[in-house]
Amino acid sequence: MPGDATGLRRLAIFDFDGTLADSFPWFVGVLNGVAERYGFKPVEPDEVEQLRGYDARRIMRHLRVPGWKLPFIANHMRGLMARDIDGVRLFDGVPATLQALHGRGVSIAIVSSNSADNIRRVLGPENAALVTHLGCGSSLFGKPAKFRRMMRQTGIPADRAIAIGDELRDIDAARRVGMACAAVGWGYSRVDALAAHRPDRLLTRVEEIAGLFDG
Template sequence: MADTASAQASPIARAAPIRLVIFDFDGTLSDSGDWFLSVVDQLARRFRFRTVAPDQVEMLRHKSSREVIDFLGISRWKMPLIARHLRKLVGLNAHQIELFPGTPDLLERLADTGVKIALVTSNSEANARKILGDGHAARIDFYACGSSLFGKAPKFRRVLKKMGIPAAQALAIGDETRDVDAAREVGMRAGSVLWGYASETALGALEPDALFREPQDILDYIAAHRP
């Protein structure tokens, strides 16, 4: 299990430079966790899945994304409906959701390196831009939004094709186990932030290429793998 910001590198990481970073949004760049917990019971009532008691939140952080869905008893066919409704709620309440404190500096400094930046999220592009603000949103070179909960891999492939960058030269960064799974499916390196949803134990069990404890760790890792 990796226990440092620059986890033990895979053969891909040792062989290829990083030219593209693909970020998740909620829980990675935006601090939306508390807001989501404030509406989860509303979602549970509307879509008839199990509510989350306050003392269950920490327990769920140690489960994989699929285990959380199973625990809540959410039918797969309901997931697109829930995602669509959630995007609408975010749009109405975007003013309540802030970026993590280190996000603005991270995007600015990363853009200055010349590494391309993309955003792949189940949230909408409009919501992401609203929360980012015009200045920070402009630093992102490509948006591929509205993915299904477990449908990030096709979005990753779209970004790679659009930007003309091989999977081996891209790093996907997220805060959930499904982000690692999707990156692996496409053949990209996977980095996991430890300030988002999933616990270090849950993420580390999947052995991502890097675990990031703070935004500076991302910059340091990319600097070590520049062209």
């Protein structure tokens, strides 16, 4: 696994929605309103689990979302979350995990298509203070560039870093930059779909994250 040959990992790059923040129920609740506004296919209740097994490009094809609309949809979704932010919470165990990593001297970064303001509000001041780098507003497929920027800003190479996310595109982005990836099974993508994508680690409990930084 990348990162093991040269010593302990020193950089954790987290996704936010579905990894640190339990936002999937909110996402499902607003999705069909967004579909009506932007003219793509609404999601039936019995389709949700099916879509959780698809990668982002297949979801776009299924819902008939043209790529040129993505920036407008993403911006609208950020605004909706800002409106509803009091209903979005961190997963249980996330604050303790961030504290544990910070205590070990691990640099904590977040790369997300969400806004910095939304992320800070959900984290709260105490947890937000533990995050040293934010790469926000990234496009749906723009994470590799953000990962490279985080490594440049921290001076920590790919073999001392790990990406932690809940979607198939998080695994793909990490591979693009030669970084290990831990997939988490409590977010947007189904566990079986994540496993089939063969991440370096597949986690099923938040408490397992700290173990990624053991010797």
